[in-house]
Amino acid sequence: MWAVSVALIPVFVVSVIVFGPRALLVLAVAVLSCVLTEAFVQAFMLKKPVTVSDGSAVVTGLLLAFNVPVSIPLWMVAVGGFVAIGIGKMAFGGIGNNPFNPALVGRAFMTTSFAAPMTNWRLPLVFDGSTGATPLGIIENAAETGMSALQSELPSYLNMFIGNMGGSLGETSALAIMLGGIFLIARGLIDWRTPLFFLGSLAAFTGIFWGIAPESYADPLFHVLAGGAMLGAWYMATDMTTSPMSRKGRVIFAVGAGLLTGIIRLFGAFPGGVSYAILIMNALVPAIDNHIRPKRFAQGVIHEKA
Amino acid sequence: MSKTFPMGGIHPPDTKISATAAITPLAIPAEVAIPLGQHIGAPAGPIVKAGDKVKAGQLIGEIAGFISANIHSSVSGTVKKIDDVADPCGYPKKAVYITVEGDEWAEGIDRSTTLKKEITLDRDAIVEKIKAGGIVGMGGASFPTNVKYMIPEGKTADTLVINGVECEPYLTADHRLMLEHADEMLVGVEILRIALGVEKAVIGIEENKPDAIKLLSEKSAEYSGITVESLHMQYPQGAEKQLIKACTGREVPSGKLPIEVGCAVNNVGTAYAVYQMVQKNQPLVERVVTVTGKQVSNPSNFLVRVGTSYAACIEAAGGLPEDTGKVISGGPMMGMAVADLSIPVAKGTSGILMLSKTEARRPEVENCIRCGACVSVCPMGLEPYLIEKFARADKWDQAEQRASMDCMECGCCSYICPSGRPLLDYIRIAKGEINNRRRARASQ
Numbered sequence: 001m002w003a004v005s006v007a008l009i010p011v012f013v014v015s016v017i018v019f020g021p022r023a024l025l026v027l028a029v030a031v032l033s034c035v036l037t038e039a040f041v042q043a044f045m046l047k048k049p050v051t052v053s054d055g056s057a058v059v060t061g062l063l064l065a066f067n068v069p070v071s072i073p074l075w076m077v078a079v080g081g082f083v084a085i086g087i088g089k090m091a092f093g094g095i096g097n098n099p100f101n102p103a104l105v106g107r108a109f110m111t112t113s114f115a116a117p118m119t120n121w122r123l124p125l126v127f128d129g130s131t132g133a134t135p136l137g138i139i140e141n142a143a144e145t146g147m148s149a150l151q152s153e154l155p156s157y158l159n160m161f162i163g164n165m166g167g168s169l170g171e172t173s174a175l176a177i178m179l180g181g182i183f184l185i186a187r188g189l190i191d192w193r194t195p196l197f198f199l200g201s202l203a204a205f206t207g208i209f210w211g212i213a214p215e216s217y218a219d220p221l222f223h224v225l226a227g228g229a230m231l232g233a234w235y236m237a238t239d240m241t242t243s244p245m246s247r248k249g250r251v252i253f254a255v256g257a258g259l260l261t262g263i264i265r266l267f268g269a270f271p272g273g274v275s276y277a278i279l280i281m282n283a284l285v286p287a288i289d290n291h292i293r294p295k296r297f298a299q300g301v302i303h304e305k306a
Numbered sequence: 307m308s309k310t311f312p313m314g315g316i317h318p319p320d321t322k323i324s325a326t327a328a329i330t331p332l333a334i335p336a337e338v339a340i341p342l343g344q345h346i347g348a349p350a351g352p353i354v355k356a357g358d359k360v361k362a363g364q365l366i367g368e369i370a371g372f373i374s375a376n377i378h379s380s381v382s383g384t385v386k387k388i389d390d391v392a393d394p395c396g397y398p399k400k401a402v403y404i405t406v407e408g409d410e411w412a413e414g415i416d417r418s419t420t421l422k423k424e425i426t427l428d429r430d431a432i433v434e435k436i437k438a439g440g441i442v443g444m445g446g447a448s449f450p451t452n453v454k455y456m457i458p459e460g461k462t463a464d465t466l467v468i469n470g471v472e473c474e475p476y477l478t479a480d481h482r483l484m485l486e487h488a489d490e491m492l493v494g495v496e497i498l499r500i501a502l503g504v505e506k507a508v509i510g511i512e513e514n515k516p517d518a519i520k521l522l523s524e525k526s527a528e529y530s531g532i533t534v535e536s537l538h539m540q541y542p543q544g545a546e547k548q549l550i551k552a553c554t555g556r557e558v559p560s561g562k563l564p565i566e567v568g569c570a571v572n573n574v575g576t577a578y579a580v581y582q583m584v585q586k587n588q589p590l591v592e593r594v595v596t597v598t599g600k601q602v603s604n605p606s607n608f609l610v611r612v613g614t615s616y617a618a619c620i621e622a623a624g625g626l627p628e629d630t631g632k633v634i635s636g637g638p639m640m641g642m643a644v645a646d647l648s649i650p651v652a653k654g655t656s657g658i659l660m661l662s663k664t665e666a667r668r669p670e671v672e673n674c675i676r677c678g679a680c681v682s683v684c685p686m687g688l689e690p691y692l693i694e695k696f697a698r699a700d701k702w703d704q705a706e707q708r709a710s711m712d713c714m715e716c717g718c719c720s721y722i723c724p725s726g727r728p729l730l731d732y733i734r735i736a737k738g739e740i741n742n743r744r745r746a747r748a749s750q
Contacts, residue, residue, distance in 0.1 A: 079590075094673060096675040096725070136712075241676045242676075244678075245691065247682070294684075294689065295313070295687050296679055296686065296687035296712065297560075298547070298557035298560060
C-alpha cells in the first residue's frame with residue numbers, strides 16, 4: 001500500500017503548487033483523521049492489533065483530500081475522514097472487506113452533507129486563487145449557451161493536462177496522475193486495463209454526443225481531462241478490494257464506470273459523476289465476480305484427432 | 307522465442323546450488339526399509355519373509371492390481387522383518403526391512419556401464435518389461451509407467467513428451483542425469499517412443515539448463531524421432547498439462563489424461579530407469595536424489611539405493627545444519643515437510659531440501675485484499691481466493707462448481723499471496739472433501 005502513496009507524490013506536489021500551502025493542511029488533516037479513526041476502532045472497539053502501518057489508511061486519507069476543494073473547512077475534512085474509514089471501511093470488517101471505496105464513501109458523505117463548501121471551487125494560484133467554476137461547471141449549460149460561447153472561459157487543453165485549472169486538490173493534473181499511475185502499472189500493482197477502458201468508454205460515450213451535436217456537448221478529450229475522470233480512473237477504480245478479481249471482470253467494471261460517468265455528466269444533476277459512477281460499480285462487483293469467471297485451462301478445447 | 311505455457315505461472319528464484327555437483331553413489335547403508343507402496347495405486351504384496359536371503363534386484367513385492375508396481379530389493383542381505391515405516395506424510399506403510407550383507411546382484415542384471423543401444427524388444431515386450439521392473443514415474447507422482455503405455459481403445463497417440471524441465475527450485479537430479487547419462491537416457495526415450503508406437507518424441511528442457519539443452523540437442527541428432535525443445539523458464543512448466551501445452555500447443559481437457567490429445571509424458575529419470583531395465587535388466591532400485599539447502603555444507607546429487615534413510619543422505623551432504631527449520635521431501639513448491647528423518651528414500655524421492663528457520667517460517671495470515679494475484683498466477687485458470695473462502699465455510703458444492711478438482715497443487719497462489727493466506731492448504735481440504743462426496747454419491 002505504501003507504493004500507492006509513493007505513486008501519489010507527483011499529484012501531491014502539483015496540488016500544493018496549484019492551490020498553495022493550504023493544500024498541505026487539508027492533506028494532513030485528512031490523513032490524520034483516517035489513520036486515527038482506524039487506530040481507534042482497532043484498538044478500542046475491535047480490540048485487535050492496530051495495522052495502520054500497512055499504509056492503507058494513509059492512501060484513503062490522501063485520496064479523500066485530493067477529492068475536495070482547497071477552501072473546505074478543516075473540521076469537515078476531519079469528519080469526512082472519520083466517515084471514510086469508520087463507516088466505509090471498519091464497519092465492514094476492515095481492510096479487504098469493504099465493498100465501497102472508502103475515500104469515495106467519505107466524499108459522497110461530504111458532498112451531500114456540506115454541499116456548498118464542497119463546491120466552493122478555487123482557481124489555481126496563477127489565476128489569483130479566487131473562487132471560480134471548474135471546467136465541467138462551465139459547460140454545464142452548454143446546451144443552451146452553445147460551446148463556442150464558452151470557449152473563452154475554458155482553460156486550454158495544455159493547462160488541463162498539466163493541472164492549471166479549477167477543481168479538487170488532486171484531480172487537476174492529468175500529467176501528475178499518469179506519472180504515478182504508470183509507476184503502479186510497472187510495479188504490477190494496478191491493471192492497465194482499468195484506466196484504459198474507463199477513460200476509453202467515457203471518451204466513446206461523450207464522443208457520440210459530441211459527434212452529433214458539437215455545439216451542445218464538449219469533445220471527448222475535454223471529458224477525459226476534466227473533473228475527476230483521471231484521478232478516478234487511475235486511483236479509485238483500480239482499488240483492488242473494491243474492483244473485480246478477474247481481468248475480464250475488471251474490464252466490465254471499468255467500462256461500466258466510464259459509461260456511468262458520461263451519463264451523469266451529460267444528463268445528471270451533478271456536473272461531475274466519477275465518484276458516484278465508481279460507487280455504483282463497486283456495488284456490482286460481487287455480481288460481476290459471480291458471473292465472470294477467468295478462462296479455465298483448456299476451456300472449450302475440442303481436440304481434433306490427428 | 308522459446309516456448310512456454312501461456313496462462314498463469316510464477317518465477318521463483320531457481321536456487322539450483324547443487325547444479326555443478328556430479329552424481330556420486332551413496333554408500334550402501336547397514337539396513338534398508340523398502341516400502342511396498344512407493345507408487346500411486348495398490349501396494350505390492352510381499353513375497354519374502356523374515357530370514358530370507360535376497361539379492362539386489364530380486365523381486366520382493368509383487369504387483370497387486372491394475373494400478374500397482376513390483377518392488378525389488380535394492381541391496382543384498384537378509385530380510386529382517388516386514389513392518390511399518392512412515393511415509394513422508396507420516397502415515398505408516400508396510401515395508402521390507404533388510405539387513406545388508408555385501409552387494410550381490412541377482413542373476414541376469416548387467417551392472418556394467420557399457421552403453422547398449424540396440425533395441426531388440428517389440429512394443430508389448432517393452433511394456434511387459436517396464437511392468438516387471440517396477441518402473442514408476444520419477445518426476446514425483448510415481449504413477450506406474452506401464453499403465454501409461456496401455457492405450458485405451460479408441461485413443462491414439464502421436465507424440466511422446468519427455469519432461470526435463472525440473473522447474474522446482476533447488477532440484478538438480480534430472481539436470482545431472484541429462485548431463486551425465488545423456489546416451490542412456492536417449493536410448494530410454496527411444497524405447498518409450500517405440501512402446502508408445504509414435505514417430506515423435508520431444509524433450510522439454512528449461513533455459514536455465516543450457517548445457518543440458520546443448521548436449522541433448524547434439525546427441526539426439528542421431529535419433530530421427532527425438533527433438534529437444536528449449537523452454538522459457540516458468541513454474542510450473544513441469545506439470546503434465548502445462549508441459550504438453552508448451553511443447554505441442556495442445557490443451558488436455560479438465561479431468562482427462564494426456565492420451566486425450568495424443569500424448570504421453572514421462573520424466574527424464576523415468577527414461578533412464580527404462581533404459582536400465584529394458585537394456586540391462588536392472589529393475590528400479592536406485593535413483594538420483596538432490597540433497598540441498600542454503601545452509602547445507604555440500605549440496606549434492608547422490609545415486610541412492612531405495613530404502614536408504616533420509617538421515618543417511620543428509621549425513622553424506624555434511625549433516626543437518628543447526629539452523630534447519632524444515633526438511634522437505636521434494637522441492638520447495640510441491641514437496642512436503644517430513645517429520646521423521648529415519649524414513650526411507652523411495653522411487654519418487656527427487657530431493658531432500660533443508661530450509662533454514664527463517665525460510666521455513668510462514669507469514670502471518672492477513673485479510674484478503676482481493677488483489678487478484680492468485681487468480682492471475684493460477685496456471686489452470688481457477689479462483690484460489692474463492693475456493694479458500696468456500697472451503698472455510700464448508701460450501702463444498704460451490705467449491706466443486708469452481709473447478710477445484712482441476713487444481714494440481716502447484717502452490718503458485720500461496721506463493722504470490724501478499725496477505726500470506728494458506729490458499730493451497732484450503733484448496734487441498736476442498737479437493738479431499740469433494741472426492742469423499744463424489745465417492746459417497748457413486749456408492750449410493
